[in-house]
Amino acid sequence: MVDSRDLATLAVDIAREAGALARRRRTEGVAIAATKSALADIVTEADREVEGLIRGRIAAARPEDGFLGEESGAERGASGLTWVVDPIDGTVNYAYGIPHYAVSIAVVEREPRPEDWEALVGVVFSPAVDELFRAERGGGAWLGESRLAVSDPTDAGALLATGFGYDPATHAGDLARLARIMPVARDIRRAGAASLDLAYVAAGRLDGYVERGLQPWDHAAGALLVREAGGVVGGLPGEAPSRAMTIAASGALHAALSERVFHES
Numbered sequence: 221m222v223d224s225r226d227l228a229t230l231a232v233d234i235a236r237e238a239g240a241l242a243r244r245r246r247t248e249g250v251a252i253a254a255t256k257s258a259l260a261d262i263v264t265e266a267d268r269e270v271e272g273l274i275r276g277r278i279a280a281a282r283p284e285d286g287f288l289g290e291e292s293g294a295e296r297g298a299s300g301l302t303w304v305v306d307p308i309d310g311t312v313n314y315a316y317g318i319p320h321y322a323v324s325i326a327v328v329e330r331e332p333r334p335e336d337w338e339a340l341v342g343v344v345f346s347p348a349v350d351e352l353f354r355a356e357r358g359g360g361a362w363l364g365e366s367r368l369a370v371s372d373p374t375d376a377g378a379l380l381a382t383g384f385g386y387d388p389a390t391h392a393g394d395l396a397r398l399a400r401i402m403p404v405a406r407d408i409r410r411a412g413a414a415s416l417d418l419a420y421v422a423a424g425r426l427d428g429y430v431e432r433g434l435q436p437w438d439h440a441a442g443a444l445l446v447r448e449a450g451g452v453v454g455g456l457p458g459e460a461p462s463r464a465m466t467i468a469a470s471g472a473l474h475a476a477l478s479e480r481v482f483h484e485s
């Protein structure tokens with residue numbers, strides 16, 4: 221029987237070490253190493269180095285576990301647990317010197333479809349402001365000693381966040397969706413790091429978040445934070461968050477957002 225407290229302790233230690241490395245590399249100057257699927261989809265040497273550090277620490281501590289990382293791909297382990305890692309979420313911010321980026325680490329019980337993966341542990345660390353969000357399944361979501369709770373917006377205006385996927389074919393749909401959401405929003409942020417968008421929903425700093433096109437490493441840790449903070453994270457109707465859609469908010473707002481998002485024509 222796996223002890224999720226031990227996993228969480230390890231994930232927190234690794235996230236802190238990885239974040240310190242990312243921050244150090246940032247002060248030394250960062251260059252874009254490659255552009256991947258789109259102009260916004262970039263990688264820096266620091267992304268690769270930080271993922272290498274995380275992967276090495278996990279392999280040393282838990283050699284039976286699997287791994288899925290944004291930069292170095294997947295390896296199936298024998299234990300049934302997989303570490304899902306974005307070494308630097310918000311790489312565009314990071315490359316441009318905007319201090320809004322994060323190390324995102326989740327430990328999931330691996331099912332055949334990524335949509336069905338259930339995180340046991342989620343950690344999102346924002347090194348530039350030294351904020352570490354963590355959650356264990358059934359143990360709540362935490363920022364330091366403060367237990368997190370999603371907001372319960374009582375008036376019509378919700379502060380929302382979103383992002384834009386890399387596939388140009390989806391951009392017109394993204395913009396149309398925003399136009400439908402605007403009437404219920406106080407405002408909409410596009411801050412550039414999905415894991416932090418989700419952590420901020422968990423912390424009640426944002427009321428809700430909607431994005432299409434996320435990968436498991438973008439949302440695995442943050443989704444657990446939101447759920448453990450009392451919120452709802454879903455995808456298309458009746459489904460878990462997926463590349464097709466991720467919506468996170470308190471229960472009532474989630475329903476309202478889903479209604480507007482799903483009435484896509």
Ligand code: IPD
Binds near residue numbers: 386
């Ligand atoms: C990206 C960021 C961004 C989101 C993209 C992600 P990356 O992650 O989280 O906010 O809109 O969908 O891919 O590429 O910076 O790790």
